[in-house]
Amino acid sequence: MKRANSRIHSNIDLEKKGHQFGELMIPWSDNAVPLGYHPIPIINIKNSHGKNILIVGGNHGDEFEGPSAIMRVSQKISLNEVNGQILFIPALSFAAVTQSSRTNPLDNRNMNRAFPGHPNGSPTEMLADYLENDLIHGFDAVIDLHSGGKASFFMPCALVQKSKSNDLFRQNLNLAKSFGIPTIWVLGENNDNRSLNSAADRAGVPMIAAELGGGGGVDPEITDLAEMGILKILNYLNIYKSTVNEAPKKFDQVELSDVSASLYAPTLGIFDRNVKAGDKVYTGQIAGWFHYITEPNRPSTRLEFKRSGVILAHSNRGMVRKGEMLTLVAEKMVTSN
Template sequence: MAKSRIELDICLQSPGKRAGDALLRWSDNANPLGVYPVPVACIVGKPGPTALLVAGVHGDEFEGPVALSQLIEEIIPDQLTGRLIILPAFNAPAVLASQRTSPLDGRNLNRAFPGDPDGGPTDMLADFLVSVLLPEADLVIDLHAGGKASVFATSALASRCDNKQLMQANLDLAAAFGAPFTWILGGFNDTRSLNAAALNAGVPMIAAELGGGGGADPIEVANAVAGVKRCLVHAGIISQNIPQAAPSLYVETRSIADNIYAPVAGLFDRRFQAGDQVEKGQLAGYVRSLDRLDNAPIPLHFSATGHVLAHGNRGYVVRGDMLAMLVCETEI
């Protein structure tokens, strides 16, 4: 397999706290001979497990980047039995542009794994994580949110798999994180995601969804900081007294046909919140025309009973936009 073309300018091994960059060399008109730096922090304490903490895979989701920046500031090497490798803005070009996909090649990083060292910049980043960072990791946490386009109920995402030990490790991390919902990723999990890459490598991992809207809600940031710390306590990397979270509700996607997508363009007059429990037949909202103000609004109803894990965050929607993402309670 070809070697990663991305180089780190800091050491990940020696004790202490340091910050540097992964140097993404991508020659284009804006930056012919320079690099696109991807910020990396490394905190190494006494020998122990390694946690790889990632945020900013999508560049318009800022709760995770702020939470990981707080942890980099707060945690000192003397507190650690193990090591933290932290990338708060992994898709740095997208984060700097406040946009979901990379401005360098238009690609979605969470649909690019396992990546390719000889591909474009997004493929190179995915490959760097898989070939350089993942082999160093005993656990991975990847923080997401709804971004500009959507709002999620606070949730941890854990992959279902045939390897019972790995699946239990994923569920244990989700329980430690302590979000109200644990979204079990099964057949609908995209095989090009970071979760799928960790699954293939046999490394325990959760992702998280932390609200949304494109900013950094302070309650969601605090949830993320506490959740990550509880995972680090669970892994034996730090020892802190952090209040336990309430038990999480296991949910999964039964069918994407349970979601509500906009049937026509118009204003979406929403009648529910992310996290709500809803019944089959319940009114979800109306699409109101701006083309003809005397057109009757189009009512939309939930086609299944469950919980709304996320909703779209656009006031004016077009045909096909996600308006509600429905999940059902599930057994493990």
């Protein structure tokens, strides 16, 4: 489905068979780019009939495990081994990735809070509109690889939207299980509906996202997990026969069901953390100390968890401002096969 009012287009024919390198072109006109476009690199591998998948990294520009895993996989796969189509977008917010910035320096927008976007908006809004209303409709599955970025660190997990459609929710869960990371974060009612997960849900396309560590670098073990996860999903969809087939036996579904369970900075200061991502915690347990570095005579505060759960993510900063996330505490809902 190609909508007439989307201004973005690809400079290669995505329907053509072959292993092609190209760009999505965001037409733009300002002092820096008077009569040109902002590029987003793409890699399209299309062969005989089969399913097709869109694999995205660099939605946020300071999360590098996903882009690294995509670069590995896209070079590992040869055209004659593919049934169907794989479209890789290794650095969706390309200008942001080149500057290690979470938001896009072209318009200061957060890509994953920009959906459904606008065809006549800023570069990020145009891109959100193109993805939600045009590009993803042609795909059988979407993967969007995130991590904690510079600001935070996540327990590795796959994210699925709890769709209103039971069938789509089941397909999302099946994709997450094929990805193979044993923690599945179910995005329920509290989830922000301006994300790519929500866009895929509105379009009725099965999708998972992933959180893959963070810290603004490339963790080798977590990047290996992401690479294997992509290969396992390609195998599951019969797009590419991968030799990586072992699957975990049990999956924990976790949810941020109680927003008051997570901890946020009470003011400007240092979070002296006592826990790490993946830890199980209980009510009253110490989360860490909060040091009032601008008021050395003020005693530090002992921060405690208000309910039990699992640490899904924590801040990766030293200095934090009032309102910044210190720890995300998720509740385990279901353990399943």
